[in-house]
Amino acid sequence: SIYIPYYAYQLGATEIEVGLIGASAGVPYIFIPFLAGRLSDKIGRKKGLLTGVTVVSLSYITYLLIYRPSLFILVRVIEGVGWSFVWPSMEAIIGNSEKRLQVYNIMWGFGATLAPYLGSSIYQFYGAKNVLLLSIGLMVASFIFTISGKEEIVLKNSSNGRCKGDFRFKPIFFIPFIYGVLGYTLLTFFPIYAEKRALSLNVSGLVLSVMNFGRLSAFALSNKTIFGKERVQEYFTILLGLVPVGLIFFANEIILVSLFFLLGFSLGVTYAYALAKILSISEANRGYYAGAFESLLGLGAFSGPLIGGILANLSFNYIFVIPGLLILLFIFLKKIR
Template sequence: MKELRRAIYFISFPLSFIGFIFPIYASSIGANIIQIGYLYSIFSIISIIIRPIVGNLIDKRGRRTGILIGTVLYTIVNVFFIMAKDFKYLLIGRIIQSLGGSFLWISVDTFISDISDRTNRGKNFGLLNQSIAKGEWIGSFVGFTILFNNLTDNPFKLIFTIFLVTNFISVYYTIKNVPETISLKREYEAGNIKDKKQLKYFLGIIGAISFITSLTAPIYLIYLQENITKDIGLISFLFIPASILALFLPNIFGSFSDKYGREKIVIAGMFINAILQIFIPFNKEYYSFMILYTLISIVVMFYSPAFSSLIIDFVGENKRGRSYGLYSFASGIGGAIGYMAGSYIYENIGNDILFYTKGILLVVMTLFICYLYIKNIRMNRKMEITRIEQ
């Protein structure tokens, strides 16, 4: 686990910075709004196509192979961002980034499940999330320090050169230290899904959740500029409290989910998140929004390790790579549709309406999951009573 976390720490340096600044970077080299939309769309399309293939591949070739391919591709992305002179460099970079992300994160999730069982899976996902958060924190600090202090005439070139170095370090640690875990377990825990029909229902729920959570993703920065502050520097400070908490809370919350039940944690966390989303339009003052965003981030940290762990709990441990590949495929489709729907609602119906819509849909989905959970408990009790009577 320690070996993987070190590799993931270094590969995570650019992630948050790129996610935040990419539209601005693309615009700075001449990309228009339509082209920026293409860059997001191509990322989603490539991910949707490749993820099931990656899942099956790492079940045959190994998790280490997938992690290595992912870290190498992420490293190459920085080269294209350094050389970027126009739209085509960014387009190629985004395609490679999508491929790298699919290989890396499906392989990492599967790796964690290989080394875990029901008693520590949430904790291990929490530790992974902490490593990602630490890398993103340092990378964002470096990136924004260079960007806001005008240390060079071409700050993006310097920033992505530094990220190229840190990603090379990740590739080195992957080759040197990350072990193969594909044959670590000889026995598998059965999941709750018994047939293909149930699997389709499960993937449908995953896709629906991804759709809802991605509604606000493409417009979040725009919303902040229009409603909170136009200063990019002040916007970046809004995320600092949540980023600090992400350095240590995921591990605690992951252990909590292992102890008290992942389903309960997910249901409670999603419901609280839904209510907080509805309150966003009522908090347009800078510091009240910072507090609200921090609370939302804490809640997401609270149930994210449990949610990641539930994938294997439901699908079962056999063919873990394929399970995470299908999960990523479903979430990718839901996310792609969510991006488009969220942009349309924001542009044509209203920015506040978008957050109300997201909150209400999350409430509905949480109640539906709660219903399925209660139904499953009752069914298991009936089966247990029948077994005892026999």
């Protein structure tokens, strides 16, 4: 998914089309995780996970068959439907156990750390289709592991069939939205931006892997008491707005790598804290709240690249100002709450 927007750009997509391709996966991700998470509470998380893995695999196969950039938008929507089932189901299976959440975040964070550099190397030397073939192989392996796993116990709300969720504004619900905006905007546009700054695709993959390594490092330290303090969380949230601005002015690759590590670490600290807090709201409705978390992330994943595509048409530098403006809004909302 990281290199689909770049692949489309190489096929002739405009900056606005790249933004639409990056944003399109977020469209179903705004709404479906709510439904998928709630459904998993009733029918079982394993079925939701299998559904998602199947849909994502089919979308990757379709990418191999198309060459018109506009068609990528439709397939990305389908891919987004698949991920809408995968992530809430996995998070509901993991639960709100601090240790299990830490291991879960470390494992997917480890995969996300390897993926950008590995993908960019394969793309640069062997082409985009081989990256897609590797992705398909990994999804097939995921399907086999899911099939062979034990079905989990389905939790039901014994009081009634309705979820009694409280979605009045709470700052913690804003964090996955910020994560979606920042993460998906960078993944969509940074490889193109780097190319315009005379950096190779391999360097783009390296710095994105460094960002994910920073996030992985934060996941590994997430059980430390200091990261559970609200004031510390506020500092790292502010960094999410400040660090991207530095990407406009980086002078060399060492500074670039340092900025991405700091950004990834800040993302990891805030993500792990928000996920644990939201999943702990209700044991019986855990799938529902996992869906809420992912839907908010999806709203950010949709709006970030979409706005970024419009701004990139004017100047790519404007893209990196978006997180800062968002953090200012977040601080303002906290003050008036």
